[in-house]
Amino acid sequence: MSLALVKDTGPKVDVPGTAQFSTFFVAGRLYGIDVRQVQEVVKPLPMTQIPLAQPYIRGLINLRGQVATAIGLHQLFGLTQSTSRELMNVICRCDGNLVSLLADDIGDVMELSASQYEPVPATIDPMIRRFMSGVYKVSGPLVSIIDSDKVARFLSTQN
Amino acid sequence: MAPSPYIVLCVDDEPEFLSIVEELIKEAGYLSMSATNPMDALALIDEHKDQLLCIISDYEMPGANGFEFRKMTTKVAQDIPFIILSGYITREMALKGLDLGIAAFLNKPLEAKQLHDTIREKTKNYAETLTEKAALGAMFISESQELIEEIEPLLLALEGDPDNPSHLNSVFRLVHTVKGASGVLERPEITAFLHAFEDLLTRIKNGFKATPQAVTALLQAFDVLKTTIASLSQGKKAAFDFTAVLKLLKSAGNETNPASDAAGDKAEAGGAPNSGPTVAKASGILVPTLMLEEFMQLAGEITVIRNMVNKQVRAIEQRMPGDSDVNQLGVLLDEMHKINGTMQGRIVELKKVQVSTVFNKLPRTVRDLSRQLNKPVNLEMNGGDVRVDTTIALALNNSLIHMVRNCVDHGLEISEVRKSSGKAQTGTIRLICREEKDSIIVTLSDDGGGIDPERLRRKLSESGRLPAEQIASMSRQELLMQIFEPGFSTAAVVTDVSGRGVGMDMVRDSITKLKGRIDIQSEIGKGTSFTLSLPVPRSVVIISSLIVESAGRHFAVPQDHVLRLVRLTPEQQRTHLSILPGNACMLRYEDTLLPLLDLAAMLGLTSGNTLLQAASGDAATHHEDVSILVLQAEHGMFGLVVGSVHDTEDAVLKSLHKCVEVTGVYRGATFMGDGTVGLILDIDGLVKAGGIAEHFAQHAATNAAEAQATHGPEGQFLTFTLTTPGTFAVPLDAVFRFEEFPSSAVKYCGDMQAIIYRDAVMPLIDLATVLKRPRPTLTVPPPLAAGGPATIRVFISQSEQRYFAFAVEHIGEIASLQSEIDQSFRRPEGTIGLxxxxxxxxxVVDIPGLLADYAPIVPEAPPQAAVGWALF
Incomplete structure (x- = not known):
């Protein structure tokens, strides 16, 4: 007799043709992550640095009794500009691990329609392109979509 | 509305109409099935009887009308409510319907509401019956699974000891119970099969001897029973074909059996069937392991929060001493702490099973294989009562069957070979499980032919998977470990048993997945032994840790590894720290030299190496105390230099993301007193990262050599050269430090040369001169050649609080011995041997011997006097 536990994934906001994105800024550019991949956005938190870890691994954060690994998007994207300000945490849960993507600033949650979507332009730096799943043209700046699964895969395959 | 697991069967000759009705049935929340004629419908009824809630049939159908169809179903499914659909219902039809037990008539065209209401109303009672039956069936399956677990070992025991009636009685009773309970399934073929099984047992009870053939038949029948129940548990409804096994049981029982009379008496004496080793099961329920795991995780999180609350309360207590509310809070918290601790323990217990559940499957495997390969095997198992976590049981289950098969197939020789090599014809496989500290240790050993490492080397070379030089330099142990590599098989012939080179790598994978280890020991001609070591999983791992600071950062060091804290003043640093060639630092600790690692330097937190400064004894640049943790790593001891040592803390282990884990020096994260995240150091990881693993390996090799040698060399040896030809060595333990002095530092004290070292006179012994002489006359050493080198190199030994310097030409490497010290040659005085x-x-120079000679001429004087004397 097999008894399976089914986890309720909750209602999905699935308006056909549109998707919602949490947006944030890294080095002046606007990025977005599918809201379903984002657990929460948190103000700057004290961070414990990890000697010998890769430079993009900025440290460990205490997120209400859970340990989150903070990933510096500047370093991950190979951007040279470093900000001295404290960074915001975009918390994602990838493969059961809590990962915080460090961003300069947080933008709005944007509802973007499929008509605005375009595949990742070849002109984008490969360091960033490898984590992207597309771009959306909106009235203001272009939103580059980051796929947290791609980030998670990268993190767990790097030695 | 949750979908009902029950099926409504609809029979109509018009497919269009059927699809509409099916749609309506699904809407009402049932599963639907349909058939266009009564014959198809009967087949469906037969197959899905256990789930069939009601039958809805059209009245006008070609071949048979609704009533005729109803008559057909009464034989197989009288109780299933039967509803008739008709465009025209007459009074006669209604009356006949009563006779035939028609539950309801429905008018065509069909109304959705009417259909739903009728189904619900007419099936209410039957739905309850079905649910009850399903529950009974599930109960039968779970109970009988437990019972048949017990049958197998008993059958095997019966074969080994056919005259013992207690095994037979126990099997009989168990089979009888299963048979009795099987009635609830309403599957006569299963009951009939069990009856035949029981029949053969009865015959044996009544004097028919339990021959190997009979037991084989019973075992095969048992396998059929097991698969039958397994497939029932998966909800398969297909009919079972027992003809073959029934025949087998019958024929086994009909064999001529000479021993029947004598055995019969004994069986009679065996007593009532309910006497036996097995007792009634305690009442219990089935809980999915997944739920337990979730429970365990939640309990772990409670503990983490409890610890954080605890810290807060302690802080409040300090701020408001004597406040009664705060005191009360502390008391309550302690109480909660206790209960939580108990709960933790219980939850961990909940997930455990006895290893015997895994072990019990092995005798059968061994028995079958032993017969197939014609190798008599004796399987000894110990520690089946050890309780292990289900995850470990599962890993063992997957691994052991494969490993045991390997043992029988490859490990044990055929009896002729065993006989010719003077071993017992019956091979022995020994399986032992024990709990050790935080691990479950399982050893599987055989007394077979062992594995020849050189054969592995050849195999490896043939495979060409590794560079030839690497293969050539592999040690015996490294070669043995190759059997865990994917695609490696040593079997000369690939049999259907094993030898395809898949398996041992999977065994290793399933063990390492649980962070366990597998080791192999093998001796040619004596046998092979595998050791599986699996850490006991915990809902929450609390590591009692020492908090240390290094370059302003805090780290937790697991207390288990901490042997001692050493704090050295600048003065002590000069006497207790040594630098070996290559700038490796050593700590003199209880008469041994321990390798030293500087945490800050290792983690890249500082640029300079404070350790070198400290060890070089340069008081001008280094005048601070040094804190050293003497740590026990897996393969040896070492010293870790830290900035300062703080208090201890119970660190709740939090696992790290894989991208952090790869650094290899952290065991996990934890929350520090101030709520920030702290890192727990991985001591064995530090050993690897610090490059001192090699040191331990050498040390271990030396120790092993020591254990074998009668005049064993002690520890490692330092080699050096003198101005005379040849290479020399001294035990490293005899060496305190290396130093270089300007020639001008050499003073003459009468006939003796000496150097003022650490405010005392240190005699300088020229080994080249001493060893050249037939007998070292240390009382009159010649002066070092005038106009010699500007600096002299020495190694310093310490004896009875005094230092002695031995002048050498060059300091060589530190090496462990490859052979025993050969003392058979004529050797100069002052040496031990070659x-x-x-x-x-x-x-090898005999330092203690030389110093013993030397001792009497050094005046026994306090250090102050010595200073005056030296300056004379």
Whole structure:
């Protein structure tokens, strides 16, 4: 007799043709992550640095009794500009691990329609392109979509 | 509305109409099935009887009308509510319907509401019956699974001891119970099969001897029973074909059996069937392991929060001493702490099963294989009562069957070979499980032919999977470990048993997945032994840790590894720290030299190496105390230099993301007193990262050599050269430090040369001169050649609080011995013997011997006097 536990994934906001994105800024550019991949956005938190870890691994954060690994998007994207300000945490849960993507600033949650979507332009730096799943043209700046699964895969395959 | 697991069967000759009705049935929340004629419908009824809630049939159908169809179903499914659909219902039809037990008539065209209401109303009672039956069936399956677990070992025991009636009685009783309970399934073929099984047992009870053939038949029948129940548990409804096994049981029972009379008496004496080793099961329920795991995780999180609350309360207590509310809070918290601790323990217990559940499957495997390969095997198992976590049981289950098969197939020789090599014809496989500290240790050993490492080397070379040089330099142990590599098989012939080179790598994978280890020991002609070591999983791992600071950062060091804290003043640093060639630092600790690692330097937190400064004894640049943790790593001891040592803390282990884990020096994260995240150091990881694993390996090799040698060399040896030809060595333990002095530092004290060292006179002994002489007359050493080198190199030994310097030409490497010290040659005084180091014959100098000679001429004086004397 097999008894399976089914986890309720909750209602999905699935308006056909549109998707919602949490947006944030890294080095002046606007990025977005599918809201379903984002657990929460948190103000700057004290961070414990990890000697010998890769430079993009900025440290460990205490997120209400859970340990989150903070990933510096500047370093991950190979951007040279470093900000001295404290960074915001975009918390994602990838493969059961809590990962915080460090961003300069947080933008709005944007509802973007499929008509605005375009595949990742070849002109984008490969360091960033490898984590992207597309771009959306909106009235203001272009939103580059980051796929947290791609980030998670990268993190767990790097030695 | 949750979908009902029950099926409504609809029968109509018009497919269009059927699809509409099916749609309506699904809408009402049932599963639907349909058939266009009564014959198809009967087949469906037969197959899905256990789930069939009601039958809805059209009245007008070609071949048979609704009533005729109803008559057909009464034989197989009288109780299933039967509803008739008709465009025209007459009074006669209604009356006949009563006779035939028609539950309801429905008018065509069909109304959705009417259909739903009728189904619900007419099936209410039957739905309850079905649910009850399903529950009974599930109960039968779970109970009988437990019972048949017990049958197998008993059958095997019966074969080994056919005259013992207690095994037979126990099997009989168990089979009887299963048979009795099987009635609830309403599957006569299963009951009939069990009856035949029981029949053969009865015959044996009544005097028919339990021959191997009979037991084989019973075992095969048992396998059929097991698969039957397994497939029932998966909800398969297909009919079972027992003809073959029934025949087998029958024929086994009909064999002529000479021993029947004598055995019969004994069986009679065996007593009532309910006497036996098995007792009634305690009442219990089935809980999915997944739920337990979730429970365990939640309990772990409670503990984490409890610890954080605890810290807060302690802080409040300090701020408001004597406040009664705060005191009360502390008391309550302690109480909660206790209960939580108990709960933790219980939850961990909940997930455990006895290893015997895994072990019990093995005798059968061994028995079958032993017969197939014609190798008599005796399987000894110990520690089946050890309780292990289900995850470990599962890993063992997957691994052991494969490993045991390997043992029988490859490990044990055929009896002729065993006989000719003077071993017992019956091979022995020994399986032992024990709990050790935080691990479950399982050893599987055989007394077979062992594995020849050189054969592995050849196999490896043939496979061409590794560079030839690497293969050539592999040690015996490294070669043995190759059997865990994917695609590696040593079997000369690939049999259907094993030898395809898949398996051992999977065994290793399933063990390492649980962070366990697998080791192999093998001796040619004596046998092979595998050791599986699996850490006990915990809902929450609390590591009692020492908090240390290094370059302003805090780290937790697991207390288990901490042997001692050493704090050295600048003065002590000069006497207790040594630098070896290559800038490796050593700590003199209880008469041994321990390798030292500087945490800050290792983690890249500082640029300079404070350790070197401290060890070089340069008081001008280094005048601070040094804190050193003497740590026990897996393969040896070492010293870790830290900035400062703080208090201890119970660190709740939090696992790290894989991208952090790869650094290899952290065991996990934890929350520090201030709520920030702290890192727990991985001591064995530090050893690897610090490059001192090699040191331990050498040390271990030396120790092993020591254990074998009668005049064993002690520890490692330092090699050096003198101005005279040859290579020399001294035990590293005899060496305190290396130093270089300007020639001008050499003073003459009468006939003796000496150097003022650490405010005392240190006699300087020229080994070249001493060893050249037939007998070292240390009382009159000649002066070092005038106009010699500007600096002299020495190694310093310490004896009875005094230092002695031995002048050498060059300091060589530190090496462990490859051979025993050969004392058979005539040797100069002051030496112990000859030894091969790195293939070079090396003279081992007898430092204690030389110093014993030397001791009497050094005046027994307090250090102050010595200073005055030296300056004379």
């Amino acid at each position: 030894v091969l180091i790195g293939g070079v014959p090396t003279t």
